[in-house]
Amino acid sequence: xxxxxxxxxxxxxxxxxxxxxxxxxxxxxxxxxxxxxxxxxxxxxxxxxxxxxxxxxxxxxxxxxxxxxxxxxxxxxxxxxxxxxxxxxxxxxxxxxxxxxxxxxxxxxxxxxxxxxxxxxxxxxxxxxxxxxxxxxxxxxxxxxxxxxxxxxxxxxxxxxxxxxxxxxxxxx
Amino acid sequence: xxxxxxxxxxxxxxxxxxxxxxxxxxxxxxxxxxxxxxxxxxxxxxxxxxxxxxxxxxxxxxxxxxxxxxxxxxxxxxxxxxxxxxxxxxxxxxxxxxxxxxxxxxxxxxxxxxxxxxxxxxxxxxxxxxxxxxxxxxxxxxxxxxxxxxxxxxxxxxxxxxxxxxxxxxxxxxxxxxxxxxxxxxxxxxxxxxxxxxxxxxxxxxxxxxxxxxxxxxxxxxxxxxxxxxxx
Amino acid sequence: xxxxxxxxxxxxxxxxxxxxxxxxxxxxxxxxxxxxxxxxxxxxxxxxxxxxxxxxxxxxxxxxxxxxxxxxxxxxxxxxxxxxxxxxxxxxxxxxxxxxxxxxxxxxxxxxxxxxxxxxxxxxxxxxxxxxxxxxxxxxxxxxxxxxxxxxxxxxxxxxxxxxxxxxxxxxxxxxxxxxxxxxxxxxxxxxxxxxxxxxxxxxxxxxxxxxxxxxxxxxxxxxxxx
Numbered sequence: 001x002x003x004x005x006x007x008x009x010x011x012x013x014x015x016x017x018x019x020x021x022x023x024x025x026x027x028x029x030x031x032x033x034x035x036x037x038x039x040x041x042x043x044x045x046x047x048x049x050x051x052x053x054x055x056x057x058x059x060x061x062x063x064x065x066x067x068x069x070x071x072x073x074x075x076x077x078x079x080x081x082x083x084x085x086x087x088x089x090x091x092x093x094x095x096x097x098x099x100x101x102x103x104x105x106x107x108x109x110x111x112x113x114x115x116x117x118x119x120x121x122x123x124x125x126x127x128x129x130x131x132x133x134x135x136x137x138x139x140x141x142x143x144x145x146x147x148x149x150x151x152x153x154x155x156x157x158x159x160x161x162x163x164x165x166x167x168x169x170x171x172x173x
Numbered sequence: 174x175x176x177x178x179x180x181x182x183x184x185x186x187x188x189x190x191x192x193x194x195x196x197x198x199x200x201x202x203x204x205x206x207x208x209x210x211x212x213x214x215x216x217x218x219x220x221x222x223x224x225x226x227x228x229x230x231x232x233x234x235x236x237x238x239x240x241x242x243x244x245x246x247x248x249x250x251x252x253x254x255x256x257x258x259x260x261x262x263x264x265x266x267x268x269x270x271x272x273x274x275x276x277x278x279x280x281x282x283x284x285x286x287x288x289x290x291x292x293x294x295x296x297x298x299x300x301x302x303x304x305x306x307x308x309x310x311x312x313x314x315x316x317x318x319x320x321x322x323x324x325x326x327x328x329x330x331x332x333x334x335x336x337x338x339x340x341x342x343x344x345x346x347x348x349x350x351x352x353x354x355x356x357x358x359x360x361x362x363x364x365x366x367x368x369x370x371x372x373x374x375x376x377x378x379x380x381x382x383x384x385x386x387x388x389x390x391x392x393x394x395x396x397x398x399x400x401x402x403x404x405x
Numbered sequence: 406x407x408x409x410x411x412x413x414x415x416x417x418x419x420x421x422x423x424x425x426x427x428x429x430x431x432x433x434x435x436x437x438x439x440x441x442x443x444x445x446x447x448x449x450x451x452x453x454x455x456x457x458x459x460x461x462x463x464x465x466x467x468x469x470x471x472x473x474x475x476x477x478x479x480x481x482x483x484x485x486x487x488x489x490x491x492x493x494x495x496x497x498x499x500x501x502x503x504x505x506x507x508x509x510x511x512x513x514x515x516x517x518x519x520x521x522x523x524x525x526x527x528x529x530x531x532x533x534x535x536x537x538x539x540x541x542x543x544x545x546x547x548x549x550x551x552x553x554x555x556x557x558x559x560x561x562x563x564x565x566x567x568x569x570x571x572x573x574x575x576x577x578x579x580x581x582x583x584x585x586x587x588x589x590x591x592x593x594x595x596x597x598x599x600x601x602x603x604x605x606x607x608x609x610x611x612x613x614x615x616x617x618x619x620x621x622x623x624x625x626x627x628x629x630x631x632x
Contacts, residue, residue, distance in 0.1 A: 110575070
């Protein structure tokens with residue numbers, strides 16, 4: 001296996017961690033109505049989208065070097081593409097709602113819908129194209145890269161969330 | 174126990190405070206007139222009381238219950254800016270529908286009764302789409318009163334009513350008050366409101382500038398409250 | 406519990422009566438379905454064997470697109486005269502409101518599908534009646550998934566600008582598992598073949614999807630309607 005496929009699994013893994021963060025933050029917002037959870041969910045969704053996009057592009061390069069084709073409807077990449085669309089719709093929904101508390105509530109609900117779909121999408125893609133995805137080997141370089149990307153993703157999310165927080169509802173006295 | 178109790182309610186749209194620390198109460202059998210300029214927050218407050226939106230802070234109680242509870246909603250009649258009746262259904266079908274939704278006994282009979290009381294009996298089977306504006310408003314009034322609510326929340330009810338409809342509504346409100354029901358009405362049509370009101374609350378830019386009894390001088394000179402407590 | 410289902414019935418009956426009186430949504434949905442079927446006939450030779458293999462998949466594209474026209478109306482029909490306020494103020498649980506609307510939309514979309522199916526059968530010359538009971542089951546499962554997600558999306562997008570675009574954009578990615586399952590099973594059944602044991606997984610996927618998304622929608626609809 002070439003050097004390039006060192007990247008796309010950790011990229012996807014980081015995106016998955018981002019999605020889990022977004023899911024938890026969305027549930028947190030719905031229970032507490034604290035806007036900091038909303039900022040976190042928004043930032044985590046953006047991070048996931050970015051990392052997943054990079055994973056898909058990187059995956060295309062891997063497939064190209066192996067088969068000469070840019071896209072082969074490989075189960076993993078198909079699932080990644082559908083998940084990318086799911087997260088993109090979460091962000092699109094946010095853009096469409098102007099009032100901040102409604103926007104946060106709607107985005108939280110839709111994040112839950114989207115994140116619940118991720119395992120279903122993965123299973124569906126695997127059944128649709130069985131046997132085509134190569135098993136993942138968790139070598140130390142891959143794990144190291146996953147940890148590094150997860151930290152980078154976490155930092156990016158935190159900065160983004162803090163940036164949004166500052167535009168948020170100030171505590172009233 | 175107050176019929177309507179608003180305790181420390183704030184509503185924020187992003188950074189903008191639409192309502193700031195509103196505290197007011199309405200006792201059973203009283204009529205509270207919520208007055209204020211456009212944009213003062215009257216509709217926002219009324220919709221929070223009715224349970225359409227959540228306050229950012231604070232709470233509302235209607236007869237001790239949370240506005241979003243089903244049991245509380247059964248006791249409330251809401252008349253908003255829109256008439257909330259379906260154009261493609263007939264007057265009778267609309268009222269029967271609401272009768273069923275509110276658990277009224279024998280909805281078709283109650284519907285016919287209220288069509289009588291609002292002068293719409295002759296057009297009972299006409300589609301709302303074909304009604305005149307005044308008829309639509311009277312149907313909306315029938316819808317709000319149909320289930321004999323204990324608390325009536327009305328958002329600028331006299332706006333866009335023709336004389337006949339104003340007569341019908343005023344009569345129904347007087348009856349309701351005499352029967353010990355509670356009315357909270359937002360309005361900038363001061364004259365009609367102050368004739369019925371026992372209490373007045375003035376909202377100025379989201380804050381309560383005045384909350385007290387409606388005096389005969391206020392009823393005689395509606396601009397008085399604005400002049401004394403408002404921004405002129 | 407009986408009260409809940411009675412409320413569901415009242416809401417569903419109201420939606421159905423209003424729709425059947427105007428027929429706006431079903432007429433446009435049916436017309437759209439037939440137009441797409443026609444266009445697919447130009448794109449893929451309807452009498453070729455290869456087309457017969459993909460026919461089941463094509464059918465669900467038609468159903469998904471045409472269904473969106475009906476689903477969009479679900480909460481949009483409450484906008485004129487602020488009727489949505491009337492429903493939210495009423496002492497009806499939001500879950501019953503959602504379920505009532507979903508049931509009404511389900512029946513309407515299923516109706517459009519059952520009218521489109523014979524037309525499709527004729528255009529593509531497929532023996533769709535051979536496995537009709539199983540085909541009907543797949544239609545019901547797939548349509549319920551489409552309806553539930555579409556009705557929740559309708560509630561979310563009712564006050565958003567570009568509503569007609571946002572609803573399909575939200576609905577289709579979520580539906581990927583159910584839609585793919587429906588396409589796979591329909592392709593088999595419409596060709597006149599029975600569902601084999603290897604395909605039961607798809608059936609379970611569709612049932613699982615329907616159960617999960619119905620439950621989540623019922624739980625979260627209050628948050629959407631009152632915020």
